[in-house]
Amino acid sequence: MTRSVYVTGIERGDGRQVVELGVMELLTRHVDRVGVFRPLVHDDPDRLFDLLRARYRLSQPPASASGMSYEEAAALQAEEGSDELVSRLVNRFHEVAREYEYVLVLGSDYADTSLPDELGLNARLANEFGAAVITVVGGQDQNAEAVGAEAHNAYRAYEAQGCDVVAVVVNRAVPGDRAEIAERLASRLPVPGYVLPEDGSLSAPTVSQIVRTLGADVLLGDHAGLSRDVRNFVFGGAMLPNFLPALTEGCLVVTPGDRADLIVGSLAAHSAGAPAIAGVLLTLDERPGPDILALASRLAPGTPVAAVAGGSFPTAAELFAIEGKLNAGAPRKAETALGLFERHVDTAALTDRIAVARSGRVTPMMFEHELIERSRSGRRRVVLPEGTEERVLRAADVLLRRDVCDLTLLGEEDTIRKRAAELGVQIAEAQIVDPQTSPLRERFAEIYAKLRAHKGVSQEEAYDVVSDVSYFGTLMVQEGLADGMVSGAVHSTAATIRPAFEIIKTAPGAQIVSSVFFMCLADRVLVYGDCAVNPDPDAEQLADIAIQSATTAARFGVEPRIAMLSYSTGTSGSGADVDKVRKATDLVRERRPDLLVEGPIQYDAAVDAAVAATKLPDSEVAGKATVLIFPDLNTGNNTYKAVQRSAGAVAVGPVLQGLRKPVNDLSRGALVQDIVNTVSITAIQAQSQTPPTTPAAG
Known part of the structure; x- marks a missing residue:
């Protein structure tokens, strides 16, 4: 019999997509064929299903993933009653269930619907589906006492209607209240209660979402720029010297389109890396001339510049109403959401409670999930010598968002941070070391000169050699300043593994690498x-x-x-x-x-x-x-x-x-996911060889 889990809530605005994505991640770690079913849908595209379908390579046709629209449900309930509505939705569910080992059910969203007793309908459907229930409560802008009481009431509401409630999740809690809320849940609930704190990057819209919502025309910008998160809005009206200090990291500059000084000044500041803005939005249906646009393009390649017809005030009202959503076009938000879920939910215990039995088959996705889970379980530090390479930075973003391991990136710090800002990736938690200026360079030169003295390598020659990122990274591993190294996205296999042969050498009992x-x-x-x-x-x-x-x-x-x-x-x-x-x-x-x-x-x-x-x-x-x-x-x-x-x-x-310590090579055609997998493998290899390292200074 197909098993299912029903993720539901009690009101709108609980950010339930984070939990739904997290549960899907759990299911696909253990089960080969997972289906998705949303009993009630709006007419708009189901962006979460699109995300699940793309991320987890689902073959499920979109049409099979939904029961009926809210409008159809309201009309059917009014004309033929609740029993007929439930009967048809149950039939639709079983059509999906026949094709899959496990089904994730996405409960109704309480948004702009005319259904009476929506909570009761969710509870009845969960019972009819035979589904385990995870109920989600929104904690935004509420104190710990209020959130604890609401979570208890939500549990009682579903449990009183016969539902098998296996967990309660408080989402978007005030970060400072998380521990107190967790204590209250533990004392009041007979099932596990988990608390996910509010994460501003999840509610931040992307530039692309703003463009789509406002119907803006994109004058400049590439896909990477449009996928940047907008963390703040800065409205331009002052003269440039007074305006520039107001810019903040990740802000969207909103200014009339005839203010060429603010447009060029904002992009020049971005190019200098102080600070890296998300983009520029022009109002009043004014467009800069071709010369200004050409200059803007050269100053900050890829940075979005878009234009809307309205004035700054009505545009501001629309902007402040936009909230970030998980969708297939914002993969970094999905990584952030999964990292948040996995840090604050006991995923092993929840897997047991929703009775997920592991499939006999091992799919590529299940193997990749296992790598990430195992690398996270015994945290290690991996050094990535190719710190300015786009694919490496995007992989670092994923690894840090998913909390997979600690990272050290090698290269000139300003260059790396500027490149990361241009790509819209977050690497703030990564350590950055420049081999050219690091105080470790002298120490590493002495070590390398001693190791290669039999080849006639002098101290001066060694000083030059260890400034190479591959040698520097290998010496970090050798000296216990990193647990492993991954390189090769732009370096040859020989350039990656030759330093390991010279410095780390083979493990006891191994004849060759x-x-x-x-x-x-x-x-x-x-x-x-x-x-x-x-x-x-x-x-x-x-x-x-x-x-x-x-x-x-x-x-x-x-x-x-x-x-x-x-x-x-x-x-x-x-x-x-x-x-x-x-x-x-x-x-x-x-x-x-x-x-x-x-x-x-x-x-x-x-x-x-x-x-x-x-x-x-x-x-x-x-x-x-x-x-x-x-x-x-x-x-x-x-x-x-x-x-x-x-x-x-x-x-x-x-x-x-x-090798005595892990060093791994990448194909020069490696994709971002290939790099993520290889870093995860390297971290797992390190777990069996050494205790965690202490990061190097500078």
């Missing part, structure tokens, strides 16, 4: 090694790669069953290449008799049960291998790319193994 890719297929995760480091390993090295890969697989929840790949299976072939694989297989069995290993074996016999039944019917590995070891780099690299492209697999890696 090698790599694996986690290949996330539709229903399982396979481990491929070595696809990135060793061109033509001999039998000894191949055995070492297999043992290291099995250890890595087990560390990340993949039960290791090793297939030593070749162009022949069992005893059917001969030749130097097959003999190498056969010898390596024997060495693995000798060194690690606890591991399941088969080889030589062809790829199809390793992963396809039907082929395995014919070629190796008695093998414990054939047909169900999880760790696939390629005989050389040429085979491994081409195979992983072929599977990635042709099977739509998510390739996470390369993940380096065999």
